Amino acid sequence: MEHDINTPLPEDLPEVQQVYNLACPASPVHYQYDRVKTALTCSLGTLNLLNKAARDKARFFQASTSEIYGDPEVHPQTESYRGNVNTVGPRSCYDEGKRFAETLVTDFGVQHGLTTRIVRIFNTYGPRMHPDDGRVVSNFIVQALMGEDITIYGSGEQTRSFCFVDDLVEGFIRLMNTNDGIDGPVNIGNPQETTVNQLAEQILQMAGSRSRIVHHPLPVDDPRRRKPDISRALQQLNWSPQVPLQDGLARTIAYFMDEMSRSGRKSTNAFAS
Numbered sequence: 001m002e003h004d005i006n007t008p009l010p011e012d013l014p015e016v017q018q019v020y021n022l023a024c025p026a027s028p029v030h031y032q033y034d035r036v037k038t039a040l041t042c043s044l045g046t047l048n049l050l051n052k053a054a055r056d057k058a059r060f061f062q063a064s065t066s067e068i069y070g071d072p073e074v075h076p077q078t079e080s081y082r083g084n085v086n087t088v089g090p091r092s093c094y095d096e097g098k099r100f101a102e103t104l105v106t107d108f109g110v111q112h113g114l115t116t117r118i119v120r121i122f123n124t125y126g127p128r129m130h131p132d133d134g135r136v137v138s139n140f141i142v143q144a145l146m147g148e149d150i151t152i153y154g155s156g157e158q159t160r161s162f163c164f165v166d167d168l169v170e171g172f173i174r175l176m177n178t179n180d181g182i183d184g185p186v187n188i189g190n191p192q193e194t195t196v197n198q199l200a201e202q203i204l205q206m207a208g209s210r211s212r213i214v215h216h217p218l219p220v221d222d223p224r225r226r227k228p229d230i231s232r233a234l235q236q237l238n239w240s241p242q243v244p245l246q247d248g249l250a251r252t253i254a255y256f257m258d259e260m261s262r263s264g265r266k267s268t269n270a271f272a273s
């Protein structure tokens, strides 16, 4: 069913065994579009889903984020790092919303005797992203394929670590289904760190694109470095990412090329013609 989790779920829904809560925009442009709604989706929306889990005695999975570390002062980020977050900036609705959600899910689980799992998701990409998602991988691929300017925000020396979606989903399923005691949140992401400049060069080269690189101002509170420490996922779930960035980008570029030819958006790159 399609439902806004900010309003309580209907009472007559079938019983469930597991609830995965991924219901929140995750791209900065989208979560900043209606900041109050984003903060409420993380708080009130999460509570509405927790109430459903409590009714059904279901296991509860919360999609948290590396954003809870803010602009980190510790590198790479382990789960024990408590973060460096602005409470009143443009990213706060999401960062503080997701921080509060971790608290709510944990406390609700203890008070209601529910098993809860919290994953901290680092930057993820892959096929089926929306062309207007606004995040860096899809922006650069669409721009490269359309022959439009590649928009690098700031100097491009900031780093991210990109995880292919299939790896992420495998991590989710392992975390949700393990019956071993999991104490607290678990980072899931790919520790291979890259600068935004390197990502742009790699996508231009792989797409055979002649797009120009242009620089736009760096958004407020944009984290300078981000890389997960995934020792906990490795030890407790025997999980590590299997898809290198090069392979994941190839699959994502192929997806966007297909989508563009299907929708009639004209690709002007040499590779596609």
Ligand code: UDP
Pocket (backbone or CB within 6 Å): 027, 028, 123, 134, 135, 136, 137, 139, 140, 151, 152, 153, 154, 158, 160, 196, 218, 219, 222, 223
């Ligand atoms: N970015 C960029 N150009 C774009 C989109 C994003 O240079 O067209 C930068 C952005 O400023 C950030 C990084 O790429 O430093 C990752 O941004 P994204 O929105 O994908 O995710 P974030 O990690 O910031 O939530």
